[in-house]
Amino acid sequence: MSRPPFLQIDPPQRLLMGPGPINAHPRVLRAMSADMLGQFDPEMTFYMNETMALYRQVFMTENRWTFLVDGTARAGIEAALASLIEPGALTLILRTGRFGLLLSEIAERLGADIRVLDLPWGETATPDQIEEAIKQHRPRVFACIHGDTSTTMAQPLDGIGELCRRYDVLSYADVTATLGGMPVRTDQWGIDVISGGLQKCMGGPPGSAPITISDRAADFIMSRRHVEAGIRSSSQTDGSRIRIASNYFDLAMIMDYWSEKRLNHHTEATSMLYAAREAACIVLEEGLENRFARHTQASTALIAGLRAMNLEIFGQDAHRMTNVTGLWIPENINGEAVRTRMREDFGIEIGTAFGPLAGRIWRIGTMGYNAVKHKVLLTLGALEAALAAEGYPVPRGAAVDAALACWP
Template structure:
């Protein structure tokens, strides 16, 4: 019988959108290694290495630093389902699509919640978060560090101090910034921070790094019990609501990543190999060097866009270094430009969501793609596509970007 579909052979496309981006070749090579059994001593040694590596990536001393098997959203859901009991009061910081996602998950978990909001393209000042928290007295404060829907990075200094003052736990979604901007779990005092591989970490989607403070772990373990006594909690807090998910029950997953190695699921071996190599690459490059590389690539992208006569979206003071929003000029066909980029140059750039749909392009330069030549190629291609669609380009984006890189 003939092979109806044929072997997978995707185009060699340059992914310069808000994520996913092209994976580093070393990550792909690591993922081709042979599988091991989940309790093989070599496999559990790799698990321990992953925990140590990601402590460096998250800039934390947290013992509970490991992987959730699933996309970045699996990490988000695991954190929230394990922190939020039915009726818990949650304060959600929102200024983009992914703050709205936190709201939806909180609603599904039966939480009571309040929000502190900023218009898309802005951030919420910590003073406003503090005011809302002191008024609402939440059990959990949840926020997004870098929201790719708006390209803004939320300042988080003082979050942990505020939470300890009011007796709350904190959650930070750092999917879009981990490995590209400073994610300082200990400095922030954040109780749970989650990330993903498919953006600044330079890997494929499918594994969600997570770090959990001791105080958050203590709370989560206090929810570890069953009615029939099959699994019991070490804590005396037997009135805590049972975590409402089996797969995303962080108490059970932590037992799996502990020395006890209590079976919870079959570890995604290939993804663990990839996540391990992502972290090795980040730490070998050096965090500050890597952050500077992303910052320079993002600055070059913005300078190039402005040189061509385009305007950059959002507040420069809070822009993520790895994703740049660019206003789509009036009268220009958004889809036509992106189609030309893809079909003529094999480059993907991103459109937008919600109130920004059809109003901005989102161009990423992160992970393996936060490189001089890839930024220059993207700007050159964008200029050609803009001219082809009738936009009067005012200057050379490539020359402006080169000034940033060479300055």
């Protein structure tokens, strides 16, 4: 860190095998070097429409309202919740890890009347548990995380949207960590609003949050619509419900901006739009099912390698995310010392953990551009060496051999 300041940007080449951000696909990075367009230039709005069409495929949905929120994945979550939750609205939140807690933290600030379905970090809820909680609390909104990287568990969502509709509940799911890596079957799930990010399985940089909204949720959000005074004209009418508490996260206004009306809201983050568009192109060229299979293959091999080193995997096999794996730090091993060796000797990053799991598990990602054979093998080899250097009795060579055997 002793170089003189303000030289050209020149980050060291890291292999990012943590829970995200991961290395961006080089095509995505190159796409960002295209120059700006005016925000209402027909070429720009063409790219906006194209991006909507691409993300409908990525989200496996017919939802008309599928677009980008300009900010990191967390901005997508807050836009969804701010638009769905009116002050005082009874809101049920499933919390099984850090990001479930984030949902209730955001909802609290929005003035929601919160009920929680809390499970220990590392567990997932059954549809029966969710139905029980809905029957008990009769919420207006249900919110949950699909893949909570803090625990590496994926919450099954099949049937949950349908369940919510049966009780007239608007539903939200965050798929930041799974979009483009595990199936996000928006229409099949029937979840009303789903938002994600680019920096995990999509293979892009953080800073743009793709979102998709059902017609039913869009109707509700539009009933909270309120056009800005500075651009108001007689043809625009406000909705009857309580105005959304944020201007930036007002999805009604953002929909007006992405619609044929092109009502000015923010200035679309052009470079991030280019990145999001290119990331989706790459995902769809590979094919969603191929991509899901590639992630499964990579994490299966990673787990085989870790187990061959007698390391214990965290959580339940049945609900494991296929793109990030938690493993217990062995007794008497300094987790941070191992991570530092990985980074400094091998240029590889693996993840630490939060909350009750901090200092107890590592998290290794196999995401997007990095969910490939050679990166899994390099990571296992490096981890073996780092563990050995820290005094863990590792059977040399076993991890790479076990992982390698998982590929045909």
